[in-house]
Amino acid sequence: MTFVHQNGVKALDGVSLTIEKHELVGIVGENGAGKTTLVRHINGLLRPTSGSVLIDGADARGTSVAKLSRKIGIAFQNPDHQLFSESVEHEITFALKNFGFDDALIEQRLNWALDFFGLKEYHKSSPLILSGGEKKRLTLASILAWDPEVVVLDEPTVGQDAIQKAKLLEIARTLHSAGKTIIIVSHDVEFLWSLQPRLVVMKRGRVVEDGPCAVVMQERELLEDARVSQxxxxxxxxxxxxxxxxxxxxxxxxxxxxxxxxx
Amino acid sequence: MASKGPEVPLLSVEGLSFSYLDSPRAALTDVNLKINRGEIVILAGQSGCGKSTLLRCVNGLIPHMYPGDYKGRIVVDGDVVAETPMGKLAQMVGFLFQNPENQIFMFSVERDIAFGLENQGLPRQEMRRRVDEVMGLLHIEPLALRPPHELSDGQKQRVALAGIIAMRPNLVILDEPTSLLDPKTASELVSLVSKLNKELGITFVIVEHRLELLTPIADRIVVMDKGRVVMEGTPTEVLTNPASSTHGLAIPPVFSLYSELAERGSRLPRAPLTPEEMAQELNAP
Structure with a gap:
């Protein structure tokens, strides 16, 4: 598939990629390689200019973003583009209410999310007073709370200290072993190395390599060319x-x- | 030239404590810290440890803009921060934010770089000279006439940094400068910091979680935890001290491996800062 921005810039150029259920996939590549544009196609936020995106065998074009979102949760790179509620608690329960979860379940999920992401002391606070790292955790919390089948994390480790990073590793591993499909876009090669995902390398809107992390990370020249460090x-x-x-x-x-x- | 010695420090934090208004706990407690001219210092510690508050105290946002309980003092290049107008502090201390989007806003790259100089009321010729000089240093001359919003994240960051360097600050603070950059762009930024430090003698304080990027060029790491400075020393001293992981530092694998080897009675003759240096030590007969 190909995606051309309104200003004529071709952000994705003939990408073909199949991700199976239960896979753990990392996407790396230089700034502007098309990684974020690609993942925005997964829940229908962007529609391809040509080619198609199939989710569970069905063309994403025929399904609303709302419906795709139930299945696919994306935590964006910049939490300020995602957070909008007046309180941390509302931010987490917003989608749960929209999806029609019952009150007891909402309560349970809210408590789990606040606890797991260390946001309990802020539950009544406005998301605006949180630090960058805390906002990032809140976006993850609000997505994981509705338990989507596919979890897409765009630069999850940005602004996170070692303790939060270890927690993110644990979350990714736990979700993966619980049968979720996990897609992680990241510049943080140390984080990806700990996770050992299937690794997709992008450059200028194309997929230039796709294989096991341990193999791809040894392709020094290819990585150099895609501006990825070992x-x-x-x-x-x-x-x-x-x-x-x-x-x-x-x-x-x-x-x-x-x-x-x-x- | 950068001279690194025990002369009068460029930045001196003396018994500094601060609590935000209406906040039950202290954000900083009795912080003492000296930064010498020409040093590159990493400021590390887990989220909420007080790093951001300390930086706000250095550039004067605290106490000038944030009310609270302020004790102790900070001296930057002879001036006591709490008694120095923010405009003057802004010329001495350059601050690069995490997201350069928040910092560049003019129609062209060169206008953006000149913005701070215009505020200083410098003569046109001097402004021109300084803008050209920093664009040369940061290799962004080809971007001079481009609108900043069309640039890549790495380029935007260079432009924002150029605007800071043009003001000739003594001290530059970088707040998680590599967080939005791909690994190669990040290591280019690190080389640039090292070059500006060597050639212009600029002192850098850098907040960064991905320590492996900066340990090869840093003189010191200062670690904060719960509003206090809890460790400081060379990257090797701090990162091979078992206490560092209890303060939420992500120890780069090379340092963990070095410490573990030492613990097993197999200490390498020289502590490596990079994987290549470690391999050299291991390859030696």
Whole structure:
């Protein structure tokens, strides 16, 4: 599919991509590569100029954004584009009410979301007084509260400290093992490396690579060309004169290899 | 030239405590911190640790714009912040926000860069000279006549930074400067910071969560937690200290690996700052 902006700029140029149910997919690429434009097609916010987007086999063109949203939750990069309610609590319950959830369930989900994302002390506050990182968490909370099948996170780690990042990793892993389909757009290669998703690399509106994270992250030239850096453990692995068959997934793997070598 | 020594610090925070009006707990408690001329310092700590409040105290938003309970003092280049007009502080301390969209607004890149200089009432020729100089330093000459809103995020950030550097501040504060940038654009920004530091002697204080991007160029990391400065030292000293992860720092893998090796009695002769440096140590016979 192709998407041309009103000003004539071609943001997506012949993209073909199939994402299966229960997949965990990371999308990387330079600023302006088309990553955000691509994910906005998934819930019908944008419609392709040519080609088509099929959700569960049905053309997204024939389905309203409201209906697609029940199935697909997108947390956008800039929380200011998403938050609109007068209180944190309202922000989280807004969609739940729209989707017709009953009060008991709304209450339960609200408490879960406030608790999980560390927003309890703010539940009556206006989203406007939150810090950037807290706003970001609120957008995630308000989407995960309605339990969509597909969760799309656009730059989830921006402005998040190590503790929140660890929490995001846990959320992504938990949702994935609970059978959700997860799509994460991110510049944070260390975060993606911890998750080990299927990795899609975009450049100038095209998909230039698509494969397992551990394989794609070793394609140094391709990544360089797409302005993506290698995670530290991959860069270390590639600079070693003697090394194991595949890169270190985490520090403890690196540690056991290195200690073995130095014995 | 950047001289790094124990002379009179450029920025000195002395016993600073602050509570926002109507807030039950203190945002800052007895903060003491010295930043020397020519240093590059990372200010780290988890969300809500007081970093943003401290920065507001440095550029004078606190106490000039935010009421509250203010104790202690901050001295920037000899001037006590609480007694210095914000206009003067703005010329000494440059502040690059997380989102450059909030900072650039003129019709062309060069007009945008000149904006702060116009406010200073500089002669036209001097303005022209400085705008050309910073556009050269930041490699944005080709963008001079472009409308800023057409630029990419990385370019916008350079333009915003150029506007700051043109004012010749002694101290530049960058608030999560790489958060919107792709990895390569982020590392280009880091090289640029290092260049401005070396060539113009500008001191940088940088708030950043992705420490691996900045550790290769930083002189020091200052860690805050619950409104206090809880650790400070070189990147190696801080990031190989087990306490750093309890303060919410994301330890870059290279530093974790170095510490873990040391703990197992296999300390590398030189503490690496990058994966390549670590590989060099490991590859050595």
């Amino acid at each position: 995670p530290q453990l991959v860069a270390l692995y590639e600079s070693l004169s003697r090394r194991p068959a595949s890169p270190f997934q985490d520090v403890s793997q690196a540690l056991s290899w290195v200690s073995g070598e130095r014995r």
